[in-house]
Amino acid sequence: MRFQLVLMGLVGLALAGGAGAWQLSRIGVHQGYGPQQPIAFPHKVHAGDNKIPCLYCHFGARTSRHAGIPPASVCMDCHSILEKQTVEIEKLKETLQQERPIAWVKVHNLPDFVYFNHSQHVLSGVKCQSCHGPVEHMERVQQVSPLTMGWCLQCHREHAKLAVGDFQRAALSLTQKQKPVAGLDCASCHY
Ligand code: HEC
Ligand code: HEC
Ligand code: HEC
Ligand code: HEC
Ligand code: HEC
Structure with a gap:
């Protein structure tokens, strides 16, 4: 009986620990955080x-x-x-x-x-x-x-469009350089 109680306690702790670790892994996604x-x-x-x-x-x-x-x-x-x-x-x-x-x-x-x-x-x-x-x-x-991935990508998509516009203009006027493109490939942000 006593052993069972201890076991239940341990399982509870493990679950609580798991939840804690999960929250830590989401640490970057804290809109409104101002310590x-x-x-x-x-x-x-x-x-x-x-x-x-x-x-x-x-x-x-x-x-x-x-x-x-x-x-x-x-x-x-x-x-x-x-x-x-x-x-x-x-x-x-x-x-x-x-x-x-x-x-x-x-x-x-x-x-x-x-x-x-x-x-x-x-x-x-x-x-x-x-x-x-x-x-x-x-x-x-x-x-x-x-600070979510969706947030980064939304702005990168908007800038990618702008950069294409610039590139087309550059093709007409050779004096204008192509602007660097904000990346959408996984490897831009994860490696
Ligand atoms: C370029 C100038 C400048 C720099 C650099 C600067 N401060 Fe200040 N700080 C001011 C001015 C101007 C005030 C307004 C109070 C005053 O007129 O003396 C002020 C006010 C403050 C106050 C009081 C706010 C209040 O009224 O309650 C704190 C606290 C403070 N500064 C901390 C810092 C810290 C910490 C740093 C470095 C990270 C720093 N300051 C760098 C110019 C500066
Ligand atoms: C006089 C110095 C000073 C100036 C000017 C200043 N900052 Fe700061 N900044 C600090 C200090 C000191 C901290 C750390 C304390 C805090 O978080 O308030 C900080 C913290 C920050 C943070 C949070 C960093 C974190 O921990 O994630 C951001 C974002 C930031 N500043 C952006 C800006 C922006 C944008 C401007 C101009 C509009 C600016 N700062 C101007 C001194 C300054
Ligand atoms: C494109 C988005 C973006 C822009 C533009 C940007 N920041 Fe940040 N900033 C971030 C992100 C994301 C982090 C968190 C980085 C991390 O945790 O590695 C951050 C972190 C910070 C920090 C915490 C210390 C550090 O370096 O990690 C400070 C201070 C700061 N930014 C200030 C500024 C100031 C000042 C400017 C303008 C000169 C600026 N940021 C422009 C997205 C941005
Ligand atoms: C407000 C708009 C904006 C947001 C938000 C933003 N970016 Fe960007 N990012 C840009 C622009 C514009 C460039 C192009 C810069 C250049 O190359 O001149 C860029 C370039 C980059 C680059 C280098 C070019 C590449 O793709 O290899 C990386 C890496 C990057 N961003 C990562 C991030 C990450 C990670 C976040 C989110 C945490 C983020 N950005 C959020 C506008 C943004
Ligand atoms: C512009 C930067 C950027 C690009 C491009 C990007 N990511 Fe991310 N990614 C992030 C950021 C920031 C986070 C962390 C915040 C979050 O979880 O939303 C993240 C988180 C993730 C996660 C963890 C998700 C979670 O819930 O913990 C995975 C998996 C991932 N990315 C896969 C990808 C793949 C696959 C691609 C290519 C199709 C990609 N990413 C492209 C910025 C980027």
């Missing part, structure tokens, strides 16, 4: 009210796969000069003094089996906001797009 951050960094104050360009802080987005989160030294470009002190700015200065990195919580997470590269998109003129929404109005950043 609390160790420092309440307001995009609205920086990218909105003060019009600091996205690439000032996320400079990696132009040259590499990752947009990246700026190190605290970038924050100090301004906050070592600005006089305003708040509890949150105090936290920033403390972490810097203690020489530890700020433990920002990641908002967007694609599964590992998907290849995504910021520079391929940013250099071809796709705006940050087409994928991340109006971040410059957000107090706390949250995931706006679903």
Whole structure:
């Protein structure tokens, strides 16, 4: 009897564990996810009210796969000069003094089996906001797009059409180059 109870408990745990693993595997598909951050960094104050360009802080987005989160030294470009002190700015200065990195919580997470590269998109003129929404109005950043395969493909299909149009124009006027096409093959995003 007792053995049966233990066995039932184990089966229950295994089922619960399975469900947990399933949720983790869907981790990239969390529209509306906007976790609390160790420092309440307001995009609205920086990218909105003060019009600091996205690439000032996320400079990696132009040259590499990752947009990246700026190190605290970038924050100090301004906050070592600005006089305003708040509890949150105090936290920033403390972490810097203690020489530890700020433990920002990641908002967007694609599964590992998907290849995504910021520079391929940013250099071809796709705006940050087409994928991340109006971040410059957000107090706390949250995931706006679903990040599903269907979402990627929908935009790629639209751009593939545009690129064909450009190609036809290019055939008539040799001065215009063919634009690179946003891929629809599985191997563009999975390898
Ligand atoms: C002054 C620096 C700064 C500027 C300017 C800035 N950001 Fe950020 N951004 C951060 C920091 C710090 C974080 C990490 C904390 C957070 O998530 O709020 C972040 C996080 C993000 C995230 C979430 C990353 C994740 O974890 O998935 C996105 C998306 C983002 N920024 C987009 C933008 C866009 C788009 C703009 C321009 C409209 C912009 N940022 C301007 C500093 C900046
Ligand atoms: C075509 C869609 C798209 C565009 C355009 C785009 N992003 Fe992203 N961004 C994503 C996706 C998808 C992720 C999640 C990547 C992952 O988990 O590997 C992401 C992640 C991020 C992150 C988290 C850190 C990182 O590098 O993974 C930041 C910060 C960010 N984006 C900022 C920006 C900024 C700033 C711009 C414009 C300069 C921008 N993004 C343009 C889709 C986009
Ligand atoms: C290019 C200049 C610049 C950079 C870089 C910058 N900030 Fe700011 N930040 C400002 C300005 C301007 C304000 C508005 C307050 C003021 O005028 O002093 C502000 C305000 C803040 C506030 C207070 C918001 C409030 O009023 O409650 C926090 C918190 C903050 N910044 C954190 C950061 C962090 C963290 C970073 C680095 C990821 C950073 N800042 C990078 C210019 C900057
Ligand atoms: C808002 C539109 C848009 C969205 C959303 C988008 N892309 Fe793209 N993507 C483009 C465009 C435009 C290009 C063409 C860039 C170039 O080559 O100049 C591109 C190119 C690419 C490329 C390189 C070209 C190729 O096909 O080999 C990869 C890989 C890619 N995207 C992956 C993704 C993934 C993964 C997602 C979803 C997480 C995604 N994209 C979402 C517009 C988008
Ligand atoms: C433009 C990028 C892109 C292309 C092209 C693409 N995928 Fe995906 N794929 C994704 C993304 C992003 C995810 C993860 C999000 C999700 O599950 O919707 C994904 C997830 C998947 C999954 C896992 C589904 C699940 O529910 O966990 C499979 C299987 C898959 N893709 C197969 C394919 C096949 C087969 C092709 C070619 C016909 C293809 N993909 C083309 C971006 C792409």
